[in-house]
Amino acid sequence: QLKTIHLIILLFFCFSFSCTDKRINEFDNLELKVNKFTNSELQKIYNFQNERNTKELLKFFEHPELICREASILAMASVQDTIAIINLIDALINEKSIKIRMAAAFSIGQTGSKIAEIALLNAFRKENSNKVKVKILESIGKCGSDTGLMFLANIVDTSKDSAILN
DSSP, X not given: OHHHHHHHHHHHHHXXXXXXXXXXXXXXXHHHHOOGGGOHHHHHHHHHHHHTOHHHXXXXXXXXXXXXXXXXXXXXXXHOOGGGHHHHHHHHHHOXXXXXXXXXHHHHXXXXXXXXXXXXXXXXXXXXXXXHHHHHHXXXXXXXXXXXXXXXXXXXXXXXXXXXXX
16 A cells, blocks of 8 residues: 555656756756856846845846846836836847846846736737736736726637636
8 A cells, every 4th residue: 555655656756857848948958057246247246136126227227148137127026117118128129138038038027017008918919928928917917907907818719828727
């Protein structure tokens, strides 16, 4: 009886780990190699975040290193300055990196600003990545008006978009 239970638990864990995504993209691999606290650019970003210095954080949105762009965009989620919404929307729409688009969608939501709702709705319709779409939906929930609420309520009815909810 006990051996059967142990066997079931072992099989469960083996199956669980076999179903995980083993692919590591280039950016994820980079993160594993970089000690963030030895990177002087990241230290600046974290300091600007702590100071709530939107002006300086926005300068890092165009940084050549993905890790710095992502950190500065995520820092805006903490700062929650609506002045950055235009820049965050630009990152959401134009960035090639899924991680950065996800960070931008998250940060927009953290501002709670209703002025981003139309841009979020449009970005959702154009976005190809389900991971980014989920973050956009979360942000619509945080920023949306009655229009956003109706959009969220109706999204489960469309077969194309319902796949992201699974």
